[in-house]
Amino acid sequence: MDAVSVLQTVLAAIQSGSVSFNGTEVNTANATVPSPTAAAITPLSLLQLPTLIAHVLSLSVVRDWLKLFLIGGALEICRRLLTSSWSAIKNYFWITVTLEEGDDCGYWLLYWLSKHQVFRTARTLDVSTRTFRIDAPVVSDSGEDDTTKGRNISFLPSLDTTYYLWYKYHYVTVTRNQVNDGPWQTKQTLRIQMLARNHDVLRGLLLEAKKHYANSSENMISIYVSTSDYWKLMCTQHKRPMKSIILDPGMIDLVLNDAKDFLASKEWYAERGIPHRRGYLLYGAPGAGKTSLIHSIAGELNLDVYILSLTRLGMDDSTLNSVIAELPDKCIVLVEDIDAAFHKGIKRDIVDPEKQHQEGPESQVQTQQDKDSSDSVTSRITLSGLLNALDGIGAQEGRILFATTNDYKALDPALCRPGRLDLHVEFKLASKYQCRELFRRFYLPSGGNKDEKDEEKEQTGEKDSGYSSPSGSVSSSATPATSPSPSAPSSSPSTSSSDSESSATYVGITHSSRGPKLSPKKAAELADRFAALVPNRAFSMATLQGYLMTYKTRPYDAVDDVSAWVEKKKREQKAGARSDAPPSGSSDGTSASSGSSSAPAEAGEEVKTSGEDEPAP
Numbered sequence: 001m002d003a004v005s006v007l008q009t010v011l012a013a014i015q016s017g018s019v020s021f022n023g024t025e026v027n028t029a030n031a032t033v034p035s036p037t038a039a040a041i042t043p044l045s046l047l048q049l050p051t052l053i054a055h056v057l058s059l060s061v062v063r064d065w066l067k068l069f070l071i072g073g074a075l076e077i078c079r080r081l082l083t084s085s086w087s088a089i090k091n092y093f094w095i096t097v098t099l100e101e102g103d104d105c106g107y108w109l110l111y112w113l114s115k116h117q118v119f120r121t122a123r124t125l126d127v128s129t130r131t132f133r134i135d136a137p138v139v140s141d142s143g144e145d146d147t148t149k150g151r152n153i154s155f156l157p158s159l160d161t162t163y164y165l166w167y168k169y170h171y172v173t174v175t176r177n178q179v180n181d182g183p184w185q186t187k188q189t190l191r192i193q194m195l196a197r198n199h200d201v202l203r204g205l206l207l208e209a210k211k212h213y214a215n216s217s218e219n220m221i222s223i224y225v226s227t228s229d230y231w232k233l234m235c236t237q238h239k240r241p242m243k244s245i246i247l248d249p250g251m252i253d254l255v256l257n258d259a260k261d262f263l264a265s266k267e268w269y270a271e272r273g274i275p276h277r278r279g280y281l282l283y284g285a286p287g288a289g290k291t292s293l294i295h296s297i298a299g300e301l302n303l304d305v306y307i308l309s310l311t312r313l314g315m316d317d318s319t320l321n322s323v324i325a326e327l328p329d330k331c332i333v334l335v336e337d338i339d340a341a342f343h344k345g346i347k348r349d350i351v352d353p354e355k356q357h358q359e360g361p362e363s364q365v366q367t368q369q370d371k372d373s374s375d376s377v378t379s380r381i382t383l384s385g386l387l388n389a390l391d392g393i394g395a396q397e398g399r400i401l402f403a404t405t406n407d408y409k410a411l412d413p414a415l416c417r418p419g420r421l422d423l424h425v426e427f428k429l430a431s432k433y434q435c436r437e438l439f440r441r442f443y444l445p446s447g448g449n450k451d452e453k454d455e456e457k458e459q460t461g462e463k464d465s466g467y468s469s470p471s472g473s474v475s476s477s478a479t480p481a482t483s484p485s486p487s488a489p490s491s492s493p494s495t496s497s498s499d500s501e502s503s504a505t506y507v508g509i510t511h512s513s514r515g516p517k518l519s520p521k522k523a524a525e526l527a528d529r530f531a532a533l534v535p536n537r538a539f540s541m542a543t544l545q546g547y548l549m550t551y552k553t554r555p556y557d558a559v560d561d562v563s564a565w566v567e568k569k570k571r572e573q574k575a576g577a578r579s580d581a582p583p584s585g586s587s588d589g590t591s592a593s594s595g596s597s598s599a600p601a602e603a604g605e606e607v608k609t610s611g612e613d614e615p616a617p
């Protein structure tokens with residue numbers, strides 16, 4: 001019996017009210033209206049079911065479909081088995097890692113890859129001028145020396161392309177992908193697969209990439225800034241040489257040695273159960289070198305700087321805690337103007353610090369009140385939130401905190417206590433020693449080598465005009481005939497001694513080649529004269545540096561004109577214009593916050609420069 005005849009039999013039986021299968025009759029006359037009870041399977045229909053199935057199976061078309069179904073199923077099972085065993089084999093023999101490009105490790109690897117041989121012959125590439133946050137020459141594909149200034153070109157793996165390379169006899173594939181990271185964001189990832197059984201080779205690859213990167217960024221430090229929930233790399237900067245910072249003798253060594261000692265004594269802290277953290281408070285006159293010193297110390301200790309902005313929009317106690325917890329193990333955390341968090345608004349962004357310094361405490365109070373009434377930006381960080389973040393349970397160990405302020409008195413004693421800010425260092429206006437050293441280092445040629453011609457000149461007592469030929473030697477012929485006197489060259493864009501006072505035009509961009517090569521002896525001699533003419537603790541180092549910048553190539557003029565400049569500054573001071581002069585009542589020129597009486601109670605160890613006395617060089 002075929003399918004059509006079965007169907008016809010069934011239809012006919014339904015019409016007549018009974019169905020007959022193999023001689024057994026089934027009555028369906030009363031089953032026209034299905035109801036829940038009628039639809040229930042009767043014992044009779046159960047008896048008939050095997051027969052029905054046997055009938056259906058006896059149909060050839062059903063058998064053919066069934067065969068197809070079984071064969072398809074078997075094939076699918078085989079496919080799945082093969083796929084899973086292939087991935088099991090791959091898992092067994094291959095190591096796969098995925099890195100985010102924004103992550104430090106991703107940067108190292110991308111930098112390493114950008115220098116790899118495979119990218120010199122690859123057919124599909126991304127060309128980029130990325131600096132990888134470092135100033136090193138990246139890939140020079142052509143093999144030619146590119147002496148042109150500007151950005152280097154680097155070749156990077158293209159997106160969604162897989163590259164094959166060998167690393168220490170291990171087969172490696174590299175794929176750069178772009179994946180969705182939130183509704184409107186994408187992020188780039190780097191997937192590395194390596195044919196290796198254990199992780200040693202992979203670790204070796206990552207360490208090699210890190211070493212490459214570290215070697216190239218040897219002279220750089222990375223600066224991170226806090227956003228409301230993570231640390232964002234702001235820039236990388238060249239390390240500032242420690243010798244470029246001029247402070248009174250012993251000050252640099254004190255802070256630097258203390259920080260070195262701290263980093264080396266992790267176990268000592270652990271044994272005594274003391275949290276491995278150290279805080280420094282640098283306070284005092286603006287432009288005295290607080291930030292510069294921190295920059296140099298970071299370079300010296302090879303630590304990155306994390307700038308914590310307490311007044312940033314969106315920063316509150318909980319976000320402060322979370323960004324502090326995100327800090328790496330060893331780093332420098334810098335909180336500039338820590339007092340600003342406790343004022344309403346950001347005072348120093350609006351008020352000129354030098355003017356404020358000169359105008360005295362009363363005007364500072366007044367200005368602050370003005371600001372308070374007008375500013376709408378407020379810090380949402382509470383004192384207890386800050387204290388907890390600095391030394392609470394979630395505070396990172398191994399970090400060095402540097403806080404700076406110009407307003408020592410504004411700080412809460414709880415913030416200044418040892419354990420939070422352990423060492424307090426006062427920065428004053430420039431001493432005679434600093435003036436002398438600033439001048440000497442400013443004009444000493446790089447390397448400090450004595451030039452023969454200069455030596456000759458020194459002996460003949462010839463006054464250096466401040467101009468030299470492009471080769472660097474001083475030559476009066478290099479000064480055009482229009483120059484009326486050796487000290488007043490007119491061929492340069494520089495101003496004469498008299499107008500240099502009124503104009504702050506910076507002199508020339510090629511000053512290093514045009515500047516005189518003073519011998520160390522001559523430089524020291526001029527520096528002594530300069531220091532003798534500048535009053536002790538009257539100007540900040542930044543102001544003095546600004547003055548010397550207007551005499552970049554004219555050290556002699558700088559000495560000759562300094563008295564007039566000092567007089568002018570004093571007159572300005574009297575007239576109430578901006579100057580570095582200390583507030584009235586402070587005879588030695590120390591900052592308003594100096595003096596132990598004004599220091600917050602229970603302050604940490606305090607270090608001060610000696611008041612009026614000029615320190616011995």
Ligand SMILES: Nc1ncnc2c1ncn2[C@@H]1O[C@H](COP(=O)(O)OP(=O)(O)OP(=O)(O)O)[C@@H](O)[C@H]1O
Pocket residue numbers: 244245246247285286287288289290291292293353404405406427541542543545
């Ligand atoms: N002691 C110093 N030695 C060398 N350079 C200095 C010194 N002090 C200041 N300068 C120069 O002055 C400029 C400003 O210095 P810096 O920013 O370090 O001062 P600061 O004390 O942090 O000022 P502020 O309190 O206003 O932030 C820098 O260019 C720096 O080179």
